[in-house]
Amino acid sequence: MPSEDAGRIALLQGTLDLIVLRMLQTMGRQHAYAIATRLQQVSEDLLHLNQGTLYPALVRLEQQGRIKGAWGTTESNREAKFYSLTKAGERALVQETLRWRRMSGLVDKLLSEGA
Amino acid sequence: MRRFAAKLANLFRSRSAERELAREIESHLAMLQEDFERRGLSPEDAKLAARRAYGGVEQAKELHREARSFQWIEHLFKDLRYGTRSLLRTPAFTAIAVLALALGIGANMALLGVVNAVLLRPLAYRQPDQLVTILHNDRGPVATANYLDWRDQSRSFTAMGAADYWSPNLRSSDPSDSNPAEHLYALKVTQNLLPLLGIEPLMGRWFIAGEDQDGADHEVILSYRLWQRRFNLDRNVLGRQVTLDGEPYTVVGVMPPAFKFAPFWATRAELWVPDALGSTLHQRGGNHLRVFARLRPSVTLAQARADIAAVTGRLEKEYPDTNRGVVVNPLKQTVVGKIEEPLLLLLGAVGFVLLIACANVAHMLLARTSDRQREIAVRVALGAGRSRVMVQFLTENLLLAALGAAAGLLLAFAGTKTLVAMSPAYIPRVETVAIDAHVG
Numbered sequence: 162m163p164s165e166d167a168g169r170i171a172l173l174q175g176t177l178d179l180i181v182l183r184m185l186q187t188m189g190r191q192h193a194y195a196i197a198t199r200l201q202q203v204s205e206d207l208l209h210l211n212q213g214t215l216y217p218a219l220v221r222l223e224q225q226g227r228i229k230g231a232w233g234t235t236e237s238n239r240e241a242k243f244y245s246l247t248k249a250g251e252r253a254l255v256q257e258t259l260r261w262r263r264m265s266g267l268v269d270k271l272l273s274e275g276a
Numbered sequence: 277m278r279r280f281a282a283k284l285a286n287l288f289r290s291r292s293a294e295r296e297l298a299r300e301i302e303s304h305l306a307m308l309q310e311d312f313e314r315r316g317l318s319p320e321d322a323k324l325a326a327r328r329a330y331g332g333v334e335q336a337k338e339l340h341r342e343a344r345s346f347q348w349i350e351h352l353f354k355d356l357r358y359g360t361r362s363l364l365r366t367p368a369f370t371a372i373a374v375l376a377l378a379l380g381i382g383a384n385m386a387l388l389g390v391v392n393a394v395l396l397r398p399l400a401y402r403q404p405d406q407l408v409t410i411l412h413n414d415r416g417p418v419a420t421a422n423y424l425d426w427r428d429q430s431r432s433f434t435a436m437g438a439a440d441y442w443s444p445n446l447r448s449s450d451p452s453d454s455n456p457a458e459h460l461y462a463l464k465v466t467q468n469l470l471p472l473l474g475i476e477p478l479m480g481r482w483f484i485a486g487e488d489q490d491g492a493d494h495e496v497i498l499s500y501r502l503w504q505r506r507f508n509l510d511r512n513v514l515g516r517q518v519t520l521d522g523e524p525y526t527v528v529g530v531m532p533p534a535f536k537f538a539p540f541w542a543t544r545a546e547l548w549v550p551d552a553l554g555s556t557l558h559q560r561g562g563n564h565l566r567v568f569a570r571l572r573p574s575v576t577l578a579q580a581r582a583d584i585a586a587v588t589g590r591l592e593k594e595y596p597d598t599n600r601g602v603v604v605n606p607l608k609q610t611v612v613g614k615i616e617e618p619l620l621l622l623l624g625a626v627g628f629v630l631l632i633a634c635a636n637v638a639h640m641l642l643a644r645t646s647d648r649q650r651e652i653a654v655r656v657a658l659g660a661g662r663s664r665v666m667v668q669f670l671t672e673n674l675l676l677a678a679l680g681a682a683a684g685l686l687l688a689f690a691g692t693k694t695l696v697a698m699s700p701a702y703i704p705r706v707e708t709v710a711i712d713a714h715v716g
């Protein structure tokens with residue numbers, strides 16, 4: 162809840178998908194826990210995110226064919242489901258990034274010009 | 277498109293998807309816990325911290341289910357199953373609620389069926405809006421000489437005919453016919469009356485000109501029901517002789533099954549014979565005819581009334597006290613006139629019965645819901661969202677409503693039969709009452 166803690170950012174609808182795609186691109190094959198941890202590190206706890214909310218994004222992306230999940234074992238020898246980017250995922254990431262840049266650029270412009 | 281297929285597929289493999297999700301979450305929590313332990317927490321504290329960091333497991337699972345499949349379909353089936361169980365658990369409540377709804381709905385449908393048949397549906401004649409009755413004081417019969425003068429002197433009508441009540445004894449003149457003699461309801465009609473209605477005979481023909489002359493008036497047209505009952509739908513009935521009140525009549529036609537005449541008095545007439553009017557031609561007393569007419573296409577009811585008023589005004593001067601209070605009314609109004617108001621009143625009353633039934637059921641549901649606060653609380657704690665609980669209760673109530681409606685429909689069918697059977701003969705058109713899609 163944004164009102165709970167003004168310093169934290171509520172995630173925009175849809176941006177989580179983009180972030181997950183990007184992370185899988187930079188980090189390679191990863192399980193949900195690693196993605197969640199990494200997300201928290203990068204955002205320096207600015208993002209308020211229950212780790213469980215990652216799961217709907219993962220299942221959505223998997224059904225869209227942008228990522229693929231497969232069971233494997235971690236370094237600590239624990240079984241986990243590892244996700245990796247597909248070809249379609251790569252393409253989607255390029256497009257979504259472009260869209261995001263345009264969108265944020267527009268918002269930036271509006272904010273700095275004072276409309 | 278691809279996602280649609282995946283979601284659809286997940287409807288059928290929800291159990292394995294569920295297992296995989298549980299496995300994934302379990303490993304996630306374990307890794308979280310290890311992490312916290314590495315940071316120096318005791319295993320118990322680490323476990324709790326892991327839970328906190330992850331958020332509500334059941335809520336996360338529910339979100340996952342929503343993303344992965346068409347949850348509402350799964351929910352619908354679950355809710356229907358659950359609703360059935362919950363209604364069966366309180367059979368007294370369910371029975372009373374269904375009964376209340378059934379009575380309300382059933383009574384309304386039965387009466388709507390009557391209103392539809394009696395008031396709303398147009399009369400079963402060609403262009404029934406053009407048909408009028410011309411009678412003394414709305415419904416009173418007319419003397420022969422007056423009818424003839426109206427017919428000859430008015431200009432608003434394409435045709436004017438008259439009918440008289442008759443109840444003869446029918447006996448077959450065929451000695452091999454073993455049917456007993458039968459007392460029947462019949463109408464004597466002027467030759468042009470049946471063509472005026474615009475309904476063709478099923479077989480045979482109308483009376484032709486000249487057949488309403490004295491001595492030539494021994495032909496008869498049968499109703500479908502009489503044909504069926506008395507002649508076993510025998511196609512060779514045309515030309516056969518029957519005996520009516522001891523005199524031989526020749527069958528010249530059979531009317532279609534739906535044909536009814538007259539619609540407002542003598543409603544049970546099953547056969548029609550020509551009316552020679554012979555002995556009464558010059559009578560202005562002894563009123564006995566009902567007069568029917570069809571308006572010319574360009575003539576309004578008001579014009580026709582003015583026309584008849586002028587004609588009867590002249591006749592009244594010539595023959596005082598014979599042409600008073602002559603009224604031209606649409607046939608439909610003559611048919612339903614007396615019954616319209618009480619029927620609509622009754623419909624309103626029955627409508628209120630349904631309202632009261634609904635209010636009662638709503639009240640009972642409300643009381644039941646407050647009894648179920650605990651159940652709702654548990655469901656919310658287990659991850660059901662607000663809307664999810666609402667949908668569940670809605671499904672349960674819709675189930676109740678559907679049961680009530682089904683029972684009401686049965687009641688309406690039974691009720692309509694009873695209503696028709698019990699209805700006094702003066703309710704016109706009641707024999708055509710039926711529960712159909714119009715009513716529902």
